[in-house]
Amino acid sequence: MAEARGRQAKHSFSFKGRARTKADVKRASEATFRDFDSIYREGSRSFAPKEGDYRLRILPVPDSAADDQDDFSYPIYVHYGVGADNQTYLCNAKMQETACPICLERNRLQNKATEEELKELAPKGRLLVYIVDRDSEEDGPLVWSAPRSVVSELCKLCYDKHTDEALFIDDHEEGYDISFTKEGTGLHTRYTGLQVARHSSSLHSDERIQDLWLEFITANPLTDVLNYYSFEHINKVFSGLAPAENAEEGTDDDDSEDDVRGAQPDEHNDPRNDSEVDVTDEEIDEEDPPWVEDEKEEDARTRLKRRAEAVKRQRRAS
Incomplete structure (x- = not known):
């Protein structure tokens, strides 16, 4: 009788986890929370490549896109290394034509700070794009704050100036996957082997999934995923007077120079004779928050020290 009651109790238990999907479990395994602000609105999911090989599909521009977005990318301008915790904020002056405390401070120090300090x-x-990671398609469309150098080289691979032919890689019916390898982290990041697929393909073989993805990016244009902070909030963090808000890891950027090497043209689309590309730009590589690695912590302390010295020089001058 006791054995029967035990079996009955076991079967009466409802395991809530059965309704979860593999994507839910993966998302939970990757999510950690730290005290830093995000350039993306809460709930937005971003792509932050680690070291390794990637195959991506860039999604097209929906009709709901901003009027000034005429291709698959949307330009953004970001301030990195703000405050003691190296926070990241969209530049209100560049993005919204409103006052930005960091730009105001930079203008004030034009004749007093060094070129490096002003820099x-x-x-x-950066260039914002929607992508699908072919190795994690269950994640659906993700926002990638891509290095300008990577997008620039990609555009070169898509146009043959000799034949005036172009590849529309973001076409949802006959577009092209792209691939690259990310090497290194932080200041030593490089993107190598940038390639465009040799054959076109649809966004997804299942038309229902493809339609869901296209509906998602139409309902959530890139301009709507951006998260702006007030002048007062940024100014407090910049001055070291306020902590940052909580955000999910993987939506911020660390300091590095993006280096694109070995970009390879498609066999039917060879716009350049030299297949190796060496592009270094003053950009930031999207990865972990800046305080994760010791070398990044040292970079943060160095920047803070330079800024403190600049303020001291300004005070002495006045």
């Missing part, structure tokens, strides 16, 4: 305060350009 640290300048906003850095």
Whole structure:
């Protein structure tokens, strides 16, 4: 009788986890929370490549896109290394034509700070794109804050100036996957072997999934995933007077120079004779928050020290 009651109790238990998908479990395994602000709105999912090989599909521009977005990417301008915790913020001056405390401070120090100090305060350009990671298609469309150098080389691979032919890699019916290898981290990041697939393909073989992805990016244009902070909030963090808000890891960027090497043209699309590309830009590589690695912590302390010295020089001058 006791054995029967035990079996009955076992079967009466409802395991809530059965309704979860593999994507849910993966998302939970990758999510950690740290105290830093995000350039993306809460709930937005971003692509932050680690070291390794990647095969991606860039998604097309929906009709809901901003009027000034005429291709698959949307330009953004970001301030990195803000405050004691190396926070990241969209530049309000560049993005919204409103006052930005960091740009105001940079303008004030034009004739007082060194070129390197002014460079640290300048906003850095990135290009926002929607992508699907072919190795993690269950994640669906992700936002990638891509290095300008990577997108620039990709565009070169898609156009043959000799034949005036172009590849529309973001076409959802007959587009092309792209692939590359990310090497190194932080200041030593490089993107190598950038390639465009040799054959076109649809966004997804299952038309229902493809339609869901296209509906998602139409309902969530790139301009709507951006997260702006007020002048007062950024100014407090910049001045070291306020902590950052909580955000999910993987939506921020660390300091590095993006280096694109070995970009390879498609066999039917060879716009250049030299297949090796060496492009270094003043950009930031999207990965872990800047305080994760010791070398990045050292970079943060160095920047803070330079800024403190600049303020001291300004005070002495006045």
